[in-house]
Amino acid sequence: MDTENFDALLTDEGRQLLDEVRGLTPNAELAAATRLRRAHPPELVSAAIGQERLRQRARAKFGADAERMFFTPDGVEQATRSSVADLRAARFAALGVRRLADLCGGIGGDAIALARAGISVLAVDRDPLTCAVAAANAAALGLADRIEVRRADVTETDTSGFDAVFTDPARRGARGRIFDPEAYSPPLSWAIGAGRSARFGALKVAPGIPHEAVPEDAEAEWVSDGGDVKEAVLWFGTGAEHPHRATLLPGGHTLTGGRLPDVAAGPVRRYLYEPDGAVIRAHLVAETAELLGDATLLDPHIAYLTSDTLTRTPFATPYEITDVLPFNVKKLRALVRERQLGTLTIKKRGFAVEPDELRKKLRPEGVNSAVIVLTRIGTAPMMLLGRGLPV
Template structure:
């Protein structure tokens, strides 16, 4: 959002206009925008308000109803922590008894809001002036939160009375491309890690794809999924590390949360591997956070299960056990992969709609669905994977 548009949006006239707009719908946006301009409303203000209305609609997936009272930038919303995840972050600091947290690179203020909601005082620092202004608006209802425009790494932590740190380094280039190398974060991960010498209670939000070799041995590394989607990883140090160094998976479904972890000598400890077993009556698809955390073998032990093939994260077991960390399927049939055989199999059963899941194969689900050209009335779920190294088809149903 350009500074001029933001300034006009934050004026009394801008707030009034934003409050009057109906819920955003793309098909009606042009008509509403044109009507406002014809009424003599400043075109810059109209553009800013319509953009903000669209961002608020997108933000409800991360912030729920809180989004209706917030201001966003497109980049800030993209990187912002989902509020349900930010609440888990905040609980770590509250449980550790931290007196004042510095949110370094606070963005639009989502994590600072969650901390403030638990009564943890926050100093939110943001280098981008417009984004700092947005954070100030979003934190306006929290008297224990302060927003400061400046370089987070130049903050005098001792003078400010900071005993807890949270950092969310930027992981995109100016052009919006994702950054995968922690050394290319802004600021680089090693510079953030160095802050532990001043404040041991440090939490860092990192990309879920961070290589395990880049994880500090002293970290409690936790991967987080929300309704099956892996959204982030976090590194926690000192009193925020809970049980100590290691890896864990936090799985969030609606209002429920579950944690799978394994005590380790360090977050970068070698990943254990589950044994390979013949396909049994049930197939388990581990949650992405479990896979990213390297805890498939840990989950296999809980389920008394084994891998369907080496290095493929599908588990199989003869019995059904409920778990929040994997989706279970009943295996109805299996055979070696052949497009002709699969087409015949599905047509013989009057299948017209097929859901294709895959691991360990280069076949694209969309391409397979087009090639099958099914026209039946039934539905089926198939899994394309390897069994004992052989490309195979599994016909399954949710258990």
């Protein structure tokens, strides 16, 4: 879709078509397109149907707002989900930010959250279609008075006079995901400089960023939503006491630290704890072990904790362990059959076996359920059987 076709969607005829195709299922697209093309230009019909497809995909990130918003394929893929954007916007607002430059603003996901938090936003992007979509989204959600969309090169944008700068560099290229931070667009080093240029700065990076690439004056935050790590952000100017932060959504639970010594390893005990992915990425397993009291690691190199005591924390999921055995498929299949296990939750860490392949070999059948943890203790592959615990 180009800007001309997109602009046509904003006309009365385009909006009428969008209303007509709302909720259209893939199986009904061909018949609907044939019918609508009798009364409307074919290009406009195709654009409307394509936009409805994107809106349906975007609901996972934007909820009910997606029905009023506009998207591009890359925009849906790369936009920050609203829950994560709301979290960041709330932190900027709590820091006293009132004017913010959103560099590489995309279709406006972050700008929308920031504007709703009471912050005036300059959203900058160099792609004309992306800018048109961002402006349309600001208008559709009643936020045009708080969001200025500007088509420009972010490296040439004057951000003086803004309380904060947020940068979300492109981390995908023509060949897919970019792993070298200096190959981001703009490069990580430039974005770090932009983050330092204002009173407060934030820079979105890949969750897998090496800790040695985090500047000493930055606070690194890893964010998970529903147990999935969504992003990492480098914060500047926050005066954070601790260099690392893990934040879990929903709920906004936050764990900070990064300076405790490594946790000792010990034998498997009654309870196994699986730290949240953001906790692991932030290297805050030791802080989680401290919250659990007497927890130790199963293995010095694997992020499973164990304890004799059940302690509830949002930062780790507990399981009660009933069996600890050397890994053996035949033995495991016999246990599954003997205990009538029909529902298996298979987890692994430091283990080469794929859960789906193992599940086929085990042929689970029955009314009971179990958790199977595949891991390595020292050089020995092990299987731990247990059960999930009620929240």
